Amino acid sequence: MAGPVKIALIGMGWWGQKMLAVLSSAPDDITVVRAVEPNLETVRDLCAAKGIPLSADYADALNDPNVEAVVLATPHSLHTDQIKAAVAAGKHIFCEKPLALTKAEAEQSVALCANAGLVLGMGHERRFEPPIADLLAKADAGVLGRIHQIESNFSHDKFVSLDRDNWRLKADQAPAGGMTATGIHLLDLSVRLLGPAESVLCICEQLSSDLPQGDTVAAYVKFKGGGTSYVSASLANPFISRFAVFGSKGWIDVRDKAHVEAPDGWIVTSAMAGGPIETIEIAPAEPVKDNLVSFARAVRGTETYPVTGEHLVNNIALLEAVFKSALSGAIEIVA
Structure with missing residues (x-):
């Protein structure tokens, strides 16, 4: 068609x-x-x-x-x-x-x-943000060398004012604080860069709100092929979105200037081995639209959709282990 x-x-x-x-x-x-x-x-x-x-x-x-x-x-x-x-x-x-x-x-x-x-x-849609897409391409091309670590945080307080009957605040629908709302994007990018996860330690706490599934979550992930990722998210502090990747040849830190609901561009700080630390600003784009367009083009057969079935399964396997660790407080093995 x-x-x-x-x-x-x-x-x-x-x-x-x-x-x-x-x-x-x-x-x-x-x-x-x-x-x-x-x-x-x-x-x-x-x-x-x-x-x-x-x-x-x-x-x-x-x-x-x-x-x-x-x-x-x-x-x-x-x-x-x-x-x-x-x-x-x-x-x-x-x-x-x-x-x-x-x-x-x-x-x-x-x-x-x-x-x-x-x-x-x-x-x-985080994959379709221009600086994240550029980061992934550089990682794939070996520009960053061996990926050692990932540090990330995606937080906002948009849910604090929601009616407490909203499904987004149900512990059975959205367990482990903001992990299904925001942290899942960071898990996806981590799996995309480092492959299947091996284990995870997750701490989820209710610190400054009455959100029933907790308002502050942090997960420390170890990957089967080596490397680690620290993923954190709060549902009770002002917006921040940061994704930083550290490799043997260089590092890149991407910060969103606004929530993807109304994107306002990005600030990217980076350094390559032997070079200076540089900071640039990236103009606003609409990654939600770009993701849907990529899907549509895959339906038409004119483009290969970049989020593979393997990525999807590996991400949810990690998410399920995050849920288990949030409850147990112990390191959980990823199935």
Whole structure:
């Protein structure tokens, strides 16, 4: 097929509306032809203004022959069943992170999509931030040498004001503090750079809020091929996003100037062996859109989607071990 990929947005909350907004600037690659939201009144006017059919039932999107792919901006625990249903309906899938809460479920979803010849995209837009994409390319090319360590923090206080009944604050939906909200991106980048994880020690605490799953989390990861990653996240301090990689030939530290909801560019500090420490600023970009466009182009067969099934499974295997360690307070082996 040719032309823009026709998608149904499933879940029209905070992030579903963010994706709808950015896709208005990618009409050649992807177009929204349907929306699904259980709380119809919250987005009825928005969808009507854009001429997008809206309903409350996921099956409406799966049964619509005009829909080629579904974009899931839904609670984490629903992803596995929703992906299974989409595969049965022959729809490509873009899923917000995390893909699943257990390695077994991640393996199931990846295998179902692969066996059906369907593209499985993932809401890891951090990979599409220009300075992160550049960092990954340099690491792949050996510019940084042997990767030794990763240090990272992705924190914000956007959830402190949420109603305590919100699913994003449920300990069973989003365990280990901010790990499923923000830390998962840092785990993904760590796995992308260092491969499968071997073990993890995670500490999750409730320090300055009443958030039921805790507000401050830190995980120290050891990788099977060597190297370590320190991933930290708070749901109760002002925004910060930092990702730093240290190698034998050089290091790069990337700091976001604003949350990806409204990106404002990046500050990148780096140094190569024998050279000075340099700092540059990178102009704003829209990685959420770029991720979705890459997914659409993979559906059309014109681009290879960079988040592989192996990456997805390795990331969720690590996430599951993080959950276990947060409860036990001990080092847990990654399955």
